[in-house]
Amino acid sequence: MEIQNKKIPEDQFMKLRQEVLAQWPTGREVNLEEAFAFHRSLPESRIFSKKLIAAKAQGKTLVQPRAGVPVISEHVKLLQYLQDQGEADLLPTTIDSYTRQNRYEEAENGIRESMRLGRAMLNGFPAVNHGVSGCRHVVNSVKVPVQVRHGTPDARLLTEIAYAGGFTSYEGGGISYNLPYCKNVPLERTILDWQYVDRLTGLYEENGISINREPYGPLTGTLVPPCVSHAVAIIEALLAAEQGVKNITVGYGQCGNLIQDVAAIGTLEELTEEYLKAAGHEDVVVTTVLHQWMGGFPADEAKAFGVISLGSTIAALAKATKVIVKTPHEAIGIPTMEANAAGLRCTKQVVNMLSDQTFQNEALELEKEIIRKETRLIVNKCLELGDGDIALGVCRGVKAGVVDVPFAPCRANAGQMLPARDNEGAVRIMTIGNLPFDQELKDFHAEKMAQRARVEKRKVSFQMVIDDVYAIGKGRLVGRPRY
Numbered sequence: 001m002e003i004q005n006k007k008i009p010e011d012q013f014m015k016l017r018q019e020v021l022a023q024w025p026t027g028r029e030v031n032l033e034e035a036f037a038f039h040r041s042l043p044e045s046r047i048f049s050k051k052l053i054a055a056k057a058q059g060k061t062l063v064q065p066r067a068g069v070p071v072i073s074e075h076v077k078l079l080q081y082l083q084d085q086g087e088a089d090l091l092p093t094t095i096d097s098y099t100r101q102n103r104y105e106e107a108e109n110g111i112r113e114s115m116r117l118g119r120a121m122l123n124g125f126p127a128v129n130h131g132v133s134g135c136r137h138v139v140n141s142v143k144v145p146v147q148v149r150h151g152t153p154d155a156r157l158l159t160e161i162a163y164a165g166g167f168t169s170y171e172g173g174g175i176s177y178n179l180p181y182c183k184n185v186p187l188e189r190t191i192l193d194w195q196y197v198d199r200l201t202g203l204y205e206e207n208g209i210s211i212n213r214e215p216y217g218p219l220t221g222t223l224v225p226p227c228v229s230h231a232v233a234i235i236e237a238l239l240a241a242e243q244g245v246k247n248i249t250v251g252y253g254q255c256g257n258l259i260q261d262v263a264a265i266g267t268l269e270e271l272t273e274e275y276l277k278a279a280g281h282e283d284v285v286v287t288t289v290l291h292q293w294m295g296g297f298p299a300d301e302a303k304a305f306g307v308i309s310l311g312s313t314i315a316a317l318a319k320a321t322k323v324i325v326k327t328p329h330e331a332i333g334i335p336t337m338e339a340n341a342a343g344l345r346c347t348k349q350v351v352n353m354l355s356d357q358t359f360q361n362e363a364l365e366l367e368k369e370i371i372r373k374e375t376r377l378i379v380n381k382c383l384e385l386g387d388g389d390i391a392l393g394v395c396r397g398v399k400a401g402v403v404d405v406p407f408a409p410c411r412a413n414a415g416q417m418l419p420a421r422d423n424e425g426a427v428r429i430m431t432i433g434n435l436p437f438d439q440e441l442k443d444f445h446a447e448k449m450a451q452r453a454r455v456e457k458r459k460v461s462f463q464m465v466i467d468d469v470y471a472i473g474k475g476r477l478v479g480r481p482r483y
């Protein structure tokens with residue numbers, strides 16, 4: 001497969017569209033001109049990009065849940081509850097696993113079984129099966145903007161139907177929806193498929209409809225160092241902008257250390273804008289999203305609210321444009337809508353209390369400098385490997401371990417870099433692998449791990465990583481040994 005960071009020619013794109021729309025009968029419902037007209041009819045209050053731009057200008061942090069069930073009427077009921085009782089500023093439509101794998105026949109069976117049994121038999125909303133009309137029913141049933149969240153390697157048909165259905169924001173990317181989600185799909189394949197998604201987004205933009213695009217920030221959500229997730233977000237932003245996307249939200253998954261997380265959100269926006277401008281994309285609006293803790297949660301609801309509150313504090317102090325909210329049922333499974341709304345209200349209370357406060361100190365600035373240096377080294381090395389082409393460069397970079405996502409299931413991922421927390425709970429790198437760090441950075445990480453080892457009176461080892469993975473679920477940040 002030939003891969004390059006170039007806008008897909010219109011004739012080639014339109015030919016591809018015919019193949020994509022023929023994948024499932026609901027593809028026949030998509031009519032671009034009619035879809036443009038529907039989007040133009042939407043009030044500003046239901047347009048994601050406009051709400052994000054306003055929040056960024058005001059320094060406000062918006063709150064958004066995760067949610068999705070298979071039957072349209074129940075999905076609408078859920079979203080309306082989260083809007084009204086959860087006070088959500090933005091709403092999701094989380095897509096089911098069959099749709100994510102393009103298994104639409106099984107998704108259709110799941111809808112039928114859900115209706116027959118009166119309970120959800122799919123873990124999300126099968127938008128392709130419900131088609132344009134079903135999606136519009138959802139969008140028209142709420143007062144705030146709705147985003148599609150999923151995890152689909154080949155999301156082309158889903159994008160066509162979601163956009164024509166009136167959704168005004170769309171999550172994912174060719175890297176972030178491959179390495180953490182897939183085992184055997186070539187990275188070149190997913191980047192090509194997501195160039196289609198971004199070109200379609202660009203086509204809407206050219207017709208006056210600005211759809212927000214959000215690369216998936218947390219990746220595996222397990223001890224991902226900021227520089228790794230930043231590099232992926234920046235590269236996916238560059239790929240999207242080349243296809244004509246003008247409104248991009250870059251994300252980061254909370255790691256837990258207050259200083260590191262606040263530094264990460266600030267540098268993420270700054271570095272993304274830096275690389276976009278260097279590539280000639282000066283008219284792209286960049287916003288940020290903090291994903292609350294993606295790892296193991298305590299089963300006790302009161303303790304779970306403590307984890308949620310810490311994530312809310314970080315989002316507010318970092319001035320993230322939005323925060324994706326967890327629920328007190330994370331340790332149990334799919335939350336009730338009441339628990340989902342409770343997580344939202346908890347987050348909103350903390351965010352509102354901290355909205356006028358700022359956070360600055362010397363340690364924060366030092367952490368920002370570390371993240372900037374590490375991220376630039378990774379992104380610049382990918383550009384070098386691709387001879388200036390970031391699409392080619394990131395494919396080569398992943399194979400070389402320059403971009404290395406911890407605990408990713410993808411066979412293409414090198415898996416040589418190993419993270420762990422330092423003595424203060426910041427995520428550092430125990431084993432550098434092939435990350436293109438200079439000796440100063442290598443020494444920095446080695447010393448951070450050695451400091452922890454001295455305090456805990458044990459050697460630096462993989463056991464530290466295991467302890468850290470389970471720590472928050474057990475009521476701590478750093479996994480300490482029991483003496």
